Amino acid sequence: MKSASNTLPDTPPNAVTAGIDWARDDHAVCIVDDRGRQRARTMVDHTASGLSALVRFLGRHGVGEVAIERPDGPVIDALLAAKLTVVVISPNQVKNLRGRYGSAGNKDDRFDAFVLADTLRTDRPRLRALVPDTEETVALRHACRARKDLVNHRVVVTNQLRAHLRNVFPGAVGLFAALDSAISLAFISRFTSQAQADWLTPTRLAAWLAKHGYSGKKDPAVLHAHLTGAPRGLTGPTAKTQAGITRAYLAVAATLAEQITTLTTQIEAQLAAHTDAHIFTSLPRSGTVRAARLLAEIGDCRGKFPTPESLACLAGVAPSTRQSGKARAVTFRWACDKQLRDAVTDFAGDSRHDNPWAAQLYKRAIDRGHDHPHAVRILARAWLFVIWHCWQNNTAYDPDRHQALQRLLTQQNRAA
Template identity: 70%
Template structure:
């Protein structure tokens, strides 16, 4: 599905009027300027249901008069939703851009919400050829994006909890860190639920460990005798009252990890269901090693309107996976592109890191980069 909406602004603003909104937590400053850059109206609207109704009524009035363009810093939220419902064209100017634009008006170090609203409105008037309207995604894509980002947040929380648990166990129960590949794997969490301190682990023998692993549904990748050797070969953990006290924290971290793992599993099921119903699912699932979650993540972050990426390079630049070059005289500097869509960058690098396992071109590119000293991802 490709977006058919206009991807550029008209040369002149409708009815020679532009508007800027400076978004804040409690209220929103609104500025309207005419064709000569003079502020013709300034209002402040509270961030509540009544205020948003007032904002919508204001722009419905302007829209009927022919003025229907607004510059704002954020691409989403209740204010943006309200404006889109009123048929307003929205142009997003990032906070970093706005910070630099203040210097045009002689106040680069000053910060005022009402003045920022004026700067947004006037920039929309003067820099139209460089600005692009916000093209909202379909409800299916927006829902998929929220689900994918929720999963990403849960995965980050799982990693943090796993790191905390690993650091804790290295001090109070070192033997349990080594036996299994991942401290947050189901078998590792089941083991820690059953044996959460050195006192309880002392009960184990090779035979007892083998019986427990069989009952827990262990895959059998590593022989129980080897696992037992890893467990007993590590330094002895805390015992007695100290071990019992630390076991409380171990159980708390294990319970938290188990809960987060269940949440991620539920989100995976939602993502699979939402992706199956999406019209563009076949495009992204055809990519090498895209799977379900990765394909959904790419689709959600790229969005429906592919026209905003006229070339592959433009997509790479927005995702921050293309270098940033600076040239002055005979000096050229190539550096990391920090100004990018961070969410899109995460999705793109996750895909790139694993695509080398199924794509010859990506494999060759990866293999040639390693001898040059480049770090490599570990999918």
């Protein structure tokens, strides 16, 4: 667990700084001295030998600090392995910083490398060195993001399957609570067309449901009425052709469901072995995957977020204020870590169903006229202040020590 400060020294080592403009195939490198004059520049390939050449090039010129636009990847790994200080400057910042050196606004990789190096020289008090999370946290982050991607793919495939079935077999749509549920996929796999579904009677459907362990609350007669009451699907040779398309969608959906389950099991094991698991699993309605996402996106490097405000800003749940003269606008914060924002708002939106304090904050935001997403961001910001203190102190969330929650409970008890 890391808590080292990531503040930069007043002057860079050997009075030189470097900037790297990252690209897919090659990278532009620029080195400037303490007066902002270009000392050297080069291009290196995105290969093992190219990254080795990059490290040697920086070493020959005495570089100890490097500015770059992204916080991860093979380039970062190579720089950190060489014991170099890495400073991340976002692409949006670089875009704005180009105006320092001219008004043309042209995009050039070599020029951007110079901008990065010179900004690292001039803006040191506002920059922070990258302190990476532990390997366990990085691995958990990759697993959680991969699972999220697969879930999004499953949603896309399910929507495609639904649109397809509305044309060829409408009765299968809405038969069960979720089209991508296990019982729904099993039903469509067995009855891929209207002709096959016509064989069913309430008794036969009841027997099939019992065989497949159906645990829903709908009576088989009601489900059969849904099948017969829906518009008729295709029959005949055309139905057989369309059934092949149905099976193709089902195969993709089944594969996605299987891999999501596999990743979920892996995430559970990784979370259980993590030293910070007790902090995030203690949050209300955090579950396993949600707690793992929060931990993975916030990380375990305490020095990365010296204040709860810094965490809230990066998560995009703190508004952006712009003021000029008498005009003042408080707007949505677009520049943020969108993975972190998604994890935090997902947790906050569900926490209101289990935590009275969260429910009250959400209700107050709604009563002030905010829509649901805005109210959830307001609640997420409040939760991040709580999470930050638990995270910094390495303690689990305890409702009995949550003073705002206890005051609300006391007021509710008195009113009762």
